[in-house]
Amino acid sequence: MKYSTETEDATDRQQKFTFNPKEGIDNPALMISDDPEPNLCPRLCLLVREQGQGFGFHLRKESGCRGHVVQQVAPWSAAERSGLRDGDRILEVNEDFVDNQEYSKVVLKVQASGLQLCLLVLNSAEYETAVSEGIDLMALSRVHRGEDCARPRLCHISRERGIGLGLSIFPIEGKRGKYYVSPVSEGPAERAGVQAGDHLLSINGVVVSKLTHSALMKMFKKSGEYVTILVIDSRSEESYIRRRLPILPAFASTHNLPHIPKTLHLTQGPQGYGFLLRQEKLPTGHIVHLLREVDPCSPAEAAGMEDGDLLLAVNGEQVENSEHEEIVSRIRQSGQQVTLTTISIQGRDYYKQLGLSPLMFYEEYIPQRERFPTNTLPSNNLPCSRLCTLHREDTGFGFKLAYSQNDYRVYVGQVQAGHAGDRAGLQEGDVIVEVNGQRVEHGHFEEVVTLIKKGGTSLTLRVMDKDAFENLSASGVPIVSDVTLHSTQVPDSTQDNFV
Structure with missing residues (x-):
């Protein structure tokens, strides 16, 4: 009008x-x-982070409301540089529509995306307008991408005697570094999902646009019995070019990929779960959490656990980059049942070569399970503590301490949004129980401050929710090892905990 x-x-x-x-x-x-x-007007935000850094934003699911809300976009972060803003609602993660998906699955998609993350978002006002007027957000996303745009495909091809990979590769005339493929009818490549006329994007994680035709042929010949290629049809490739969006392996649908992560459902027995979780340093220098010493006839063995497998997730939450003690705490807080996601070291190396997380295409296998309240242990109904690991920034740890003279407790008085304390999970009112492993729940304020300063650039705090702490104190039950967890330091950069 x-x-x-x-x-x-x-x-x-x-x-x-x-x-x-x-x-x-x-x-x-x-x-x-x-x-x-x-x-x-949905916006594309391509986030590119450095190794060891985060993307620089938080994701929240509002109770009773639709949408996954972007919050606390950090200044100068990958998120801010991409154009992501506080209040944005995420429609797609890596070209996958997620507005109708569970919050935990969306978080895992973000965590598993590697160093690059592509988000399609609407700002808050646009999203609320769309929801109130009943607009189909999935259709809106398709229109933005283009109705004819299909996902790229990751195809794992096994050589066969007499036919090899069943694939021919040709340079595209007049376009340097561009190649198309022609699979043999009903051959290994075609059965793995390769289609005639597909454009070849990468081989075993190596982008082909910088390779000559002869160098590309050598790579295929040296690839051994298997090869994994990323391909896309020409019309879909034009859609990505139009949107100025790189075609990432994280966008792909998968065909015949090996080394699928395993889901292990364990029910605790009289002697526990029957395995050892060990933190080890690989020859590459990478720190991993491995499953060791699986007891015969134990719940772990019955679930299919194998010695030496790498732990990826606990109850559907990624733990590869978590502290060892935090992982053990998560397992123990699960009570009598826990679900572990694992993969072999060989499988981890395979996905790393492709530049992907093993959990990237795994969300459909994440089990649905009962979630216990975060402030209780199902085994004894006692309030449990939380372990928060902080790394000092230029401005400090990002929180302030306060002291209550009534009950002689030191607690978190203020948490600075977006900084170390906030990212570690500290909340205002949390009571400090331990500082770097030393008990301080009824210590003096000066003592706690001194311990924090002595810790240097790294700080580990054991905290409890104020109400949980007061309930436990009123009951007269001491805070002992069955409520809190203490890891044992082991020589040679290893760390063990029986669970």
């Missing part, structure tokens, strides 16, 4: 009204049209 910003009386409007059969009504005040569709 069009509106005039000038004020006019009825006489003026009548004088200005004219009608010409050839030109139609020329009085703007009397023009009639249907209300237009809301002008919704």
Whole structure:
């Protein structure tokens, strides 16, 4: 509907009204049209982070409301540089529509995306308008991408005697570094998902655009019995070019990939779960959490656990980059049942070569399970503590301490949003129970401050929710090792905990 910003009386409007059969009504005040569709403009945000850094934003799911909300976009972060803003609602993660997916699965998709993450978002006002007017957000996402745009495909091909990979590769005339493929009918490549005329993007994680045809042929010949290639049809590739979006392996659908992570459902027995979780340093220098010493006839063995497998997730939450003690705490807090996601070292190396997390294509296998309240242990109904690991920034640890003289407790008085304390999970009111492994729940304020300063650039705090702490104190039950967890330091950069 069009509106005039000038004020006019009825006489003026009548004088200005004219009608010409050839030109139609020329009085703007009397023009009639249907209300237009809301002008919704989804934005693409490509986040690129450095190794060891985060993307620089938080994701929240509002209870009782639709949408996954972006919060606390850190200044100068990958998120801010990409154009992501506080309040944005995420429609797609890596070209996958997620507005209708569970919060935990969306978080895992973000965590598993590697060093690059692509988000399609609407700002808060646009999202609320779309929801209130019943607009199909999935259709809106498809329109933005283009109806003819299909995902790239990761195809794992096994050589066969007499036919090899069943694949021919040809340079595209006039386009340097561009190649298309032609699979043999019903051969290994075609069965792995390769289609005639597909454009070749990468081989075993190596981008082909910088390779000559002869160098590319050598790579295929040296690839051994298996090869994994990333391909896309030409029409879909044009859609990515139009949107100025790189075609990432994280966007791909998968065909015949090996080394699928395993899901292990364990129920605790009289002697526990029957395995050892060990932190070890690989020859590459990478720190991993391995499953060791699986007891015969134990719940772990019955679930299919194998010695030497790498732990990826606990109850569907990624733990590869977590502290060892935090992982053990998560397992123990699960009570009598826990679900572990594991993969072999060989499988981890395979996905690393492709530049992917093993959990990237695993969300459909994440089990649904009962979630216990975060402030209770199901085994004894006692309030449990939380372990928060902080790394000092230029401005400090990002929180302030306070002291209660009534019950002689030191607690978190203020948490600075987006900084170390906030990212580690500290909350205002949390009671400090331990500082770097030393008990301080009834210590003096100065003592706690001194211990924090002695810790240097790294700080580990054991904290409890205020209400949980007060309930436990009123019951007269001491905070002992069955409520909190202490890891044992082991020589040679290893760390063990029986669970």
